[in-house]
Each structure stands twice: as structure tokens, then as C-alpha cells.
Amino acid sequence: MPFNPEPFELLEALKIFSYVFLGTTALVFITMSLIALGARGKSGPGMVLRQVWSGIRELTEISLRRVAAIATLTYRESVRRKVLLVFVLFAVLFMFAGWFMGDSGAERPDLEVQFHVSFVLRTISWLMLPVVLLLSCWGLPEDIKARSLHTVVTKPVRRSEVVLGRMLGFASIGTLVLMVMGVVGYIWIQRQVPDGAREMLVCRVPVYGEIAFTDRDGDISSGTNVGFEWEFRKFIEGGTKARAIWKFDGITADAADEEGFLLFESRFEAFRLHKGDMSQTLLCVFNLYNEDETLRASTPAFPLDEFGHNLTRIDRRLVAYDTKTNESVTVDLFDDLAENGTLIVKAQCVDAGQFLGMAQSDLFVRLKNRSFLSGFVKSISGTWLMMVLVVIISVMASCFLKGPIAAMLTFTFIIIGEGFREFMETLVSFQFTGGGPVESIYRMVTHMNIQTKMDESIGAYAMKGIDSVLIGGLWLVQHIIPKFDHFSRLSQYLPNGFDVSWSAALLPCLATTLAFIFPCVLVGCYSLKLRELESK
Amino acid sequence: MNRLTSKQRKFVYLAGIVLLAVPIMLLGRPSAGQQSAGGKIAQLRQEHGLGEATLGDVDPSSATMNLVLLGLRGVATNLLWMDAQDASKKKNWGRVRANVDSIILLQPHYTKVWEFYGWDLAYNVSVEWDAVPDRYFWVKEGAKFTIAGTKRNQKSADLNYHTGTLFGKKIGRSDEWRQFRQYFRSDPDEQFEGGPDPDLNRDNEDNYLVAKTWYQAANDRERTNGQHVMATVLFRQYPAISMLDYPDALQREGKFGDVTRIAWSEGFDFLTDDFGKERFVTEYARNPGVFIEAEPEDVEAMALENESQPEFIRKDIVSLQQLCNYVSRRARSRIEATPEMVDAHRNIYEGQQKFKEGKVNRREIDGEDRPSEAQEQLELGMRQFDGLFKANPSLIRNQEAMEEAIMAVVYWHQIHVLNDLAPPEEFPLSYFYARNADLYRELRGQFRRENSF
Numbered sequence: 001m002p003f004n005p006e007p008f009e010l011l012e013a014l015k016i017f018s019y020v021f022l023g024t025t026a027l028v029f030i031t032m033s034l035i036a037l038g039a040r041g042k043s044g045p046g047m048v049l050r051q052v053w054s055g056i057r058e059l060t061e062i063s064l065r066r067v068a069a070i071a072t073l074t075y076r077e078s079v080r081r082k083v084l085l086v087f088v089l090f091a092v093l094f095m096f097a098g099w100f101m102g103d104s105g106a107e108r109p110d111l112e113v114q115f116h117v118s119f120v121l122r123t124i125s126w127l128m129l130p131v132v133l134l135l136s137c138w139g140l141p142e143d144i145k146a147r148s149l150h151t152v153v154t155k156p157v158r159r160s161e162v163v164l165g166r167m168l169g170f171a172s173i174g175t176l177v178l179m180v181m182g183v184v185g186y187i188w189i190q191r192q193v194p195d196g197a198r199e200m201l202v203c204r205v206p207v208y209g210e211i212a213f214t215d216r217d218g219d220i221s222s223g224t225n226v227g228f229e230w231e232f233r234k235f236i237e238g239g240t241k242a243r244a245i246w247k248f249d250g251i252t253a254d255a256a257d258e259e260g261f262l263l264f265e266s267r268f269e270a271f272r273l274h275k276g277d278m279s280q281t282l283l284c285v286f287n288l289y290n291e292d293e294t295l296r297a298s299t300p301a302f303p304l305d306e307f308g309h310n311l312t313r314i315d316r317r318l319v320a321y322d323t324k325t326n327e328s329v330t331v332d333l334f335d336d337l338a339e340n341g342t343l344i345v346k347a348q349c350v351d352a353g354q355f356l357g358m359a360q361s362d363l364f365v366r367l368k369n370r371s372f373l374s375g376f377v378k379s380i381s382g383t384w385l386m387m388v389l390v391v392i393i394s395v396m397a398s399c400f401l402k403g404p405i406a407a408m409l410t411f412t413f414i415i416i417g418e419g420f421r422e423f424m425e426t427l428v429s430f431q432f433t434g435g436g437p438v439e440s441i442y443r444m445v446t447h448m449n450i451q452t453k454m455d456e457s458i459g460a461y462a463m464k465g466i467d468s469v470l471i472g473g474l475w476l477v478q479h480i481i482p483k484f485d486h487f488s489r490l491s492q493y494l495p496n497g498f499d500v501s502w503s504a505a506l507l508p509c510l511a512t513t514l515a516f517i518f519p520c521v522l523v524g525c526y527s528l529k530l531r532e533l534e535s536k
Numbered sequence: 537m538n539r540l541t542s543k544q545r546k547f548v549y550l551a552g553i554v555l556l557a558v559p560i561m562l563l564g565r566p567s568a569g570q571q572s573a574g575g576k577i578a579q580l581r582q583e584h585g586l587g588e589a590t591l592g593d594v595d596p597s598s599a600t601m602n603l604v605l606l607g608l609r610g611v612a613t614n615l616l617w618m619d620a621q622d623a624s625k626k627k628n629w630g631r632v633r634a635n636v637d638s639i640i641l642l643q644p645h646y647t648k649v650w651e652f653y654g655w656d657l658a659y660n661v662s663v664e665w666d667a668v669p670d671r672y673f674w675v676k677e678g679a680k681f682t683i684a685g686t687k688r689n690q691k692s693a694d695l696n697y698h699t700g701t702l703f704g705k706k707i708g709r710s711d712e713w714r715q716f717r718q719y720f721r722s723d724p725d726e727q728f729e730g731g732p733d734p735d736l737n738r739d740n741e742d743n744y745l746v747a748k749t750w751y752q753a754a755n756d757r758e759r760t761n762g763q764h765v766m767a768t769v770l771f772r773q774y775p776a777i778s779m780l781d782y783p784d785a786l787q788r789e790g791k792f793g794d795v796t797r798i799a800w801s802e803g804f805d806f807l808t809d810d811f812g813k814e815r816f817v818t819e820y821a822r823n824p825g826v827f828i829e830a831e832p833e834d835v836e837a838m839a840l841e842n843e844s845q846p847e848f849i850r851k852d853i854v855s856l857q858q859l860c861n862y863v864s865r866r867a868r869s870r871i872e873a874t875p876e877m878v879d880a881h882r883n884i885y886e887g888q889q890k891f892k893e894g895k896v897n898r899r900e901i902d903g904e905d906r907p908s909e910a911q912e913q914l915e916l917g918m919r920q921f922d923g924l925f926k927a928n929p930s931l932i933r934n935q936e937a938m939e940e941a942i943m944a945v946v947y948w949h950q951i952h953v954l955n956d957l958a959p960p961e962e963f964p965l966s967y968f969y970a971r972n973a974d975l976y977r978e979l980r981g982q983f984r985r986e987n988s989f
Contacts, residue, residue, distance in 0.1 A: 140868070281667045
């Protein structure tokens with residue numbers, strides 16, 4: 001995997017959600033009250049309060065029947081707008097996809113599977129998202145333009161029910177389209193993947209550990225950088241005390257396979273400082289320790305199958321070296337070495353002067369495989385959650401914007417949420433040189449180098465203070481934009497042959513989608529309440 | 537205001553469409569072979585050889601892709617190229633290959649793409665892998681990719697040349713050349729059941745002989761379409777160089793005897809009779825040009841043909857010979873075909889093998905203190921080389937021959953070091969050793985790497 005799957009911290013996410021939601025609500029309320037105060041005098045803030053109260057009452061009195069009716073109407077309207085024509089494009093793509101993929105030249109089964117699975121997942125999401133985005137963004141503005149919404153609002157239907165019904169309707173037509181595409185995509189993969197690669201259509205289930213490194217003297221380090229541009233892997237030097245150390249938790253006898261072996265899978269990278277023995281790949285050894293490192297068992301050195309799936313089977317009965325008694329003893333892997341479920345694995349490179357590169361996800365305990373179907377369903381579920389999120393944001397945007405502008409806004413959300421999160425995180429975490437916006441302007445005007453320290457003056461403190469407030473605002477904006485990169489990460493599990501992790505992949509996607517439902521309904525509802533429907 | 541009725545307007549539109557269609561039809565009428573040259577655009581396409589079919593094999597998926605993308609194929613290519621570079625950085629080789637395939641679907645006649653990625657797969661991607669069979673797999677991928685490029689671009693001599701380079705230099709001269717050359721005839725991939733990959737080596741030939749075929753094809757294309765790689769005389773000599781590299785590689789592998797002697801002899805014939813008789817346009821010989829394997833009477837004849845002076849023609853021939861190191865190659869291939877040279881190679885090779893086997897200590901035979909087996913054999917080879925160099929001064933300018941001789945001296949010196957003996961001042965090749973001190977130092981480094989000193 002080109003990234004380290006890390007479990008999603010739900011409590012931390014809930015805390016951030018509360019801060020952002022309450023902070024934004026307070027900011028909006030204060031701004032609206034000030035505007036009302038200016039426009040209506042002392043009675044202004046009272047009017048804002050009354051609007052807030054009526055909105056809360058409206059939300060508590062939502063009728064599911066009416067929401068379902070609006071949703072059904074939306075569904076029918078979407079079908080009338082020929083949204084299902086997307087199937088034609090989908091069919092054409094899948095009919096001729098073989099032309100483009102047949103000559104991939106990759107005779108390696110894992111690459112064949114990767115091509116086919118990522119093609120299907122990518123095609124489905126690339127076809128789905130523009131369709132639901134445009135449909136959802138144009139729905140309400142078109143209704144307002146055609147005045148069909150006038151007939152709806154004259155009925156005993158609340159604005160919140162219109163917003164919710166729209167969201168449900170668009171999401172349900174999207175779900176139907178996605179389900180059909182998913183089924184066709186699954187059958188297509190099963191038929192298209194070459195026979196030799198079919199056995200690779202499984203979902204491996206990994207248990208990851210936490211990684212640390214020691215340097216050539218055995219001291220804790222962050223691993224050696226051998227100069228690769230991509231710094232995902234750190235390297236350990238062969239023939240020295242340099243080790244990559246993984247700490248696995250929750251290792252019990254349940255993790256063993258049918259024959260009682262514990263299976264490790266590794267995928268390391270070799271880096272040679274000298275040519276050495278070309279007929280032999282670099283050798284690697286695993287040393288297994290208990291939690292307090294008093295027992296040590298070693299595996300035989302194995303030649304590295306670089307970028308492949310190196311499997312190491314560990315017998316339950318092991319001969320270990322007891323550092324207390326300095327004697328060899330026979331131990332049980334699960335009862336003695338992983339006594340409390342904690343197992344430490346230290347990887348070393350045998351060849352002197354050569355290096356092995358490792359990242360956290362490069363070594364894992366492999367549990368029993370799950371079926372490809374289960375992984376495929378989870379991947380499609382990720383696409384579904386993304387589609388629902390796009391529908392929610394699009395409908396919300398269409399409540400206060402016209403169709404094209406709403407589409408542009410949603411599209412911008414997706415682009416920033418997918419491609420600029422990392423950059424924004426760098427900004428809000430102050431991991432940059434040269435200060436915030438005000439300090440940067442000051443430096444530019446005075447031609448001051450970004451490395452030069454600012455004077456300890458009141459002006460400098462004032463600039464830093466203002467910058468902190470502005471960066472705080474950016475932090476808020478950063479969290480208002482959904483983290484779409486959760487969804488793109490989820491889509492990488494299956495093509496790489498892994499089961500989609502609940503805690504590291506599905507949960508963050510689910511939490512992201514759920515987090516936006518209520519705020520978007522709220523914004524949509526108030527926007528529609530305050531919108532002048534006669535204004536097209 | 538428009539006073540036409542709806543029906544009238546429609547007739548006006550129809551008339552407009554017909555009027556506009558006439559020039560379009562005249563311009564865009566397709567060619568119907570010999571019966572009709574087609575419209576103006578078809579004629580221009582034919583005249584400049586720009587038709588898809590005239591450039592190379594037509595790939596329907598490529599044509600479809602270009603039509604579907606309308607005018608955006610440049611943008612799509614850029615995006616794919618960036619993604620391929622990102623995938624390469626992240627060592628996702630499957631994604632690299634898929635992106636490259638998509639790029640060439642979009643721009644099948646941009647030969648630089650074929651050239652760049654063929655080289656990238658065979659050189660850059662292959663060395664990222666640690667196991668030699670994996671490296672060989674990616675060398676093959678690069679070669680297959682470039683071969684596909686030659687089929688799609690049947691006017692490009694450059695791509696044929698680059699394919700020949702992959703077979704010759706990459707397989708024959710890499711650090712892993714021993715394994716690569718072996719794999720070329722017996723692929724490590726089980727699906728080929730111990731034989732070669734038929735996509736690259738259908739007739740199970742040596743890599744240098746396959747390279748020669750590709751270089752010859754490159755020369756055939758170059759004669760009609762030109763090339764953009766190097767000076768013509770250098771470009772055209774590669775089939776001959778491959779013919780000479782073939783027995784040289786056999787000797788590096790320790791194969792001696794008739795097989796190498798005959799190969800050198802055939803290489804010599806090819807160099808002098810084929811390459812030596814190729815015509816090249818020079819400053820003083822514009823038409824029909826000169827050939828470089830020329831006797832004095834040939835020079836006279838060429839001066840007449842080209843309406844020039846014999847001394848000018850001679851000057852041009854010498855210049856061409858120097859440019860491509862012709863005289864040295866000719867001398868070496870002639871000498872290499874002699875049994876004395878084959879013997880000299882064998883003795884030096886076997887001396888080095890005995891060194892590697894540890895036969896380096898002095899020994900006692902019939903009560904007499906004798907040099908080690910390795911030393912004796914090396915000295916025999918060195919003596920033969922010394923004699924050959926003195927008898928054939930042009931051989932001294934040959935880099936490969938000089939390297940082999942000086943490397944023998946490196947081994948010979950090391951044997952003395954291991955026996956705690958100072959080497960004598962005078963020894964076979966000492967004259968050439970003294971004049972090649974830099975080469976000796978360079979080869980000493982190579983010796984240490986090869987023998988883990």
C-alpha cells in the first residue's frame with residue numbers, strides 16, 4: 001500500500017465536529033444579529049432569534065411521509081430528465097474497455113488484477129459523481145425557475161422537508177444507478193481478469209503494528225534516508241545494529257492459520273550501495289521478541305522478493321533465546337512470546353553495506369483471506385457514501401445559488417477536499433517558514449528573508465497575534481470542507497488486494513458523510529426559508 | 537425584423553448547408569486508391585506521407601481514443617505523463633505501465649514518447665528491482681514497448697536503432713550481462729519452458745545477432761527517411777559493431793575455438809565488404825559519395841565519379857575512418873580471427889579463472905620451485921598478447937584489446953602480492969603497461985570489485 005492505514009479516532013473527530021459546528025453557528029448568529037441590528041434597529045436581534053426558533057421548531061416537526069413524497073417526486077423527475085442514460089455511456093465503456101486493457105503488457109497477475117479492479121472502481125465513481133452533482137445542483141433552481149416549487153410550498157410542506165426530500169430523492173436514484181453499475185462491474189471483473197490472475201481476486205486481511213527504527217549503533221532513530229524523492233520508506237543498513245521494529249497488539253491464537261502457523265507478509269525495498277552478489281537478492285531476518293524483550297526467536301534469513309508478497313510462516317512451537325538465563329528454550333508463540341497479545345518483530349538486513357527500505361504498512365500479520373465480493377461491496381459502499389455527500393452539498397448549495405454556481409461550488413469543495421487538504425493542514429499547523437499572512441506581507445514589503453527572525457517588538461507580537469486569528473479562521477474553513485481524500489484512500493484497498501478496513505477506511509468515510517448531513521440540511525432549510533422564490 | 541416565415545427560414549438554412557457542404561466535400565473527399573486521388577486534403581496527406589496508414593500499423597483503439605477526446609489529447613497526454621512520473625516516484629510500476637500504454641494510444645506517432653519510455657522501462661525501472669530475473673522482465677518490457685513503436689512508426693529509423701541498442705548494449709553490457717545474455721536464450725519465466733521469449737528472440741539467437749538485425753532494419757529505414765541520432769557513418773556501422781561484439785561476448789564468457797574464430801572472420805568480412813562499401817556523402821564527394829574500404833585505384837575512381845580530386849577524396853575517407861574508428865576495428869577483427877589470438881584469449885581467461893579458484897601459490901614440481909598455475913597461464917597469454925601488439929601496431933589503438941591485456945597484468949601483479957614477491961621490472965606487456973598507467977588504475981578498481989578485495 002502506498003500509505004499507512006491508521007485507525008480513525010472517532011472521539012477526536014467528534015470533538016473537532018463540535019468545535020467547528022458550534023463555532024460556525026455562533027459566528028453566523030453574531031454576524032446575522034449585527035446585520036439585523038443595523039437594518040432594523042433594536043428589534044433586529046429579536047427577529048433573528050425568532051427565525052432561529054422557528055427553524056428549530058420546523059426541524060422537530062418534520063413529517064417522514066411528506067419527506068418520502070418529495071423524495072419520490074424527485075426520483076420520478078430525475079428519471080424523466082433521462083438521468084438513466086448514463087447507463088448507455090457505462091455500457092459503451094465496458095464493452096470496449098478490453099480494447100484498451102488487453103494490451104497492458106503486464107504479465108504479472110497482481111498487476112492484471114490491479115488494472116481491472118481500479119478501472120471498474122474509477123469508472124463507476126467518475127460516471128456517478130458528475131451525474132449526481134449536476135442533477136442535485138440543478139434540481140431546486142429549475143423548480144424555482146419553472147415555478148413548480150410555488151405549488152409545493154403552498155401545500156402544508158415545510159422547507160426542511162423539501163430539502164430533505166430532495167436529498168433523499170437524488171440519493172436514491174444515485175443508489176439505484178450505483179447498484180446496477182456495481183453488479184455489472186463485478187461480473188465484468190470476474191469475466192475479464194485472465195485465468196492466471198484469478199486466484200489473486202481475494203481480500204487479504206492485515207493486522208498492522210507500529211513501527212520504530214534503530215540506527216547502525218542500535219540507538220533509536222527515524223531510519224536512514226537514502227535519497228529517494230518519495231520518503232514513504234525509511235532504510236536500515238545491513239550488517240549493523242540497524243533494525244526496523246514493529247510492535248503488534250492483539251496477537252492471539254485466533255490469528256494463526258489452520259495449521260497453527262502465524263503468517264507474516266512483507267514488502268520491502270532493496271537499495272544497494274555496491275553491486276555485491278548479483279545472483280542473490282538481499283537477505284532479511286525477523287527476530288521475534290516478547291513485550292519486555294527477554295525472549296528472542298529468529299526466523300531463517302530469506303531472500304527478498306522485492307515489491308512482491310514475501311510470506312514468512314512462523315511455527316507455534318519455537319526455539320527462543322532467554323536473555324535472563326542465557327539459554328535456549330522451547331516456547332509457544334502465543335502463550336509465551338505474545339503473552340499479552342503484544343509481539344515485537346525486529347527486521348534486519350543481513351548483507352553488509354546494503355540497505356532495506358520499510359514503512360509501517362510493509363509488514364503485517366496476515367489473517368485468513370476474505371472473499372473478493374466482500375471487499376468489492378465495501379469499496380462500492382465507499383463510493384456510495386461519497387455520492388451521498390456530493391448530493392447533500394449540492395442540494396444545500398442549490399438552496400441559495402443558481403444551478404451553474406451551485407455546481408461550481410460543489411466541484412470546488414471536491415477539488416479542495418481531495419487535492420489541497422495536505423497544503424491546508426500545513427498552513428493551519430504552522431509548519432511553514434515566513435509567518436502567517438500579515439507577517440508574510442510585512443516580509444515582502446521590507447524584503448526580509450523568510451529565514452530571518454523577527455525582532456522582539458510589539459509590532460511583531462501584534463502581527464503574530466493577528467496571524468493566529470486568521471489561521472484560526474482558516475482552520476475553521478479547512479474543517480468546513482469535507483475530507484474527500486478519505487474516499488480516494490478507501491478506493492486503493494481493493495486494487496492492492498486488501499480487504500477494506502473498517503476502522504481506517506470505512507469509518508472515516510461514514511463519519512465524514514454523517515457529519516455533513518445535519519449542518520447541510522440546516523443551511524439548506526434556512527436558505528430556502530429566506531430565499532425570495534419569485535426571484536429567478 | 538425577420539419577415540421570412542418559418543418554412544422559408546428552414547429552406548434558407550438548407551440551402552446554406554448545401555452550399556457549405558460542397559467545398560467541404562471537394563476538400564475532404566477520401567482517396568480511392570488508384571482510381572481517384574481524392575480531395576485536396578487527401579492529396580496533401582498522400583504527398584507528405586501523413587496518413588495514419590502510411591505512418592505505420594493502425595490501432596483501432598488509438599484512433600477511437602483520439603476521436604473521443606476531440607482536441608484534448610494533448611491535455612490528456614500531459615495529465616497521463618504527470619501521473620506516470622508520480623507513479624514512478626512512488627514505485628507503482630503497474631500504474632507506470634498502464635499510463636505509458638495510454639499515452640501511446642493518444643500520441644502513437646510522437647516517437648520521443650516511445651524512445652523515452654522504452655528506455656525508462658529498460659534502464660530506470662529495471663534497476664529498481666533487486667532480483668536479476670525481475671530486472672530482466674523490465675528490460676524485456678522496455679524492448680517490447682520500443683518494438684511496438686517501430687511497428688506503429690514505420691518511417692522512424694531512430695526507434696529501430698534504439699531497439700537494437702536495448703538488445704546490444706543493455707543486455708550485453710549491463711552489470712548483469714552474464715545473466716541477461718543467458719536469460720535472452722533461456723527465459724527465467726516458466727511460461728517459456730526454458731526457451732527464449734518469442735516476442736524478442738523467436739529464433740533463439742545471441743542478443744548481439746538480434747541487435748544486428750534491428751540495426752540493419754534501422755539502416756534500411758535511414759536510407760529513405762533519415763535519422764536524428766548521430767552522424768550517418770556512425771549510425772550505419774552498428775550492424776558491423778554487433779557482429780564484432782558477438783564473438784567478443786563469447787570470449788568474455790570463456791568460449792573459445794572455432795566458434796569465435798569464425799564469428800570474428802564473419803565480422804571482419806561484414807565490416808569490410810558491407811559497411812566498408814557503404815556510400816557516404818562528404819564535403820568533396822556529394823554524388824554518389826565515398827566508401828571507406830578503398831584501395832588507391834578506388835580513390836581515383838571515386839574522384840572521377842564525384843567530379844573531385846583524389847587527394848580530397850582520400851582526406852574525406854581518412855576523416856570518416858577516424859570518426860568511426862574503422863582502422864582499429866578492422867585490424868582487431870582480422871587479428872582476432874587468427875588461431876594465435878584465440879590462444880592468447882584462452883590463456884588469459886583460464887589464468888584469471890585459476891586465480892579465482894585460488895591456484896595462486898607457488899608450487900614445487902620435481903623439486904623445482906615453480907610459479908603458480910594462474911601465473912604461468914597468465915604469463916603465457918601476456919607473452920602472446922605482447923607479440924601480437926608488436927606485430928600489429930594498429931591493435932594498440934583498440935580499447936577492448938588493450939583493456940584485456942592490462943587486466944591480465946593486474947591479475948599477474950596481484951599474484952605477486954599474494955606470494956609476497958616483488959614483480960620483475962621487465963615482463964611481457966611491461967612496455968604497454970608503462971604507457972597505460974591510468975587504464976591500469978581504473979582496471980584495478982574493477983578487479984577489486986570483481987574479486988571482493
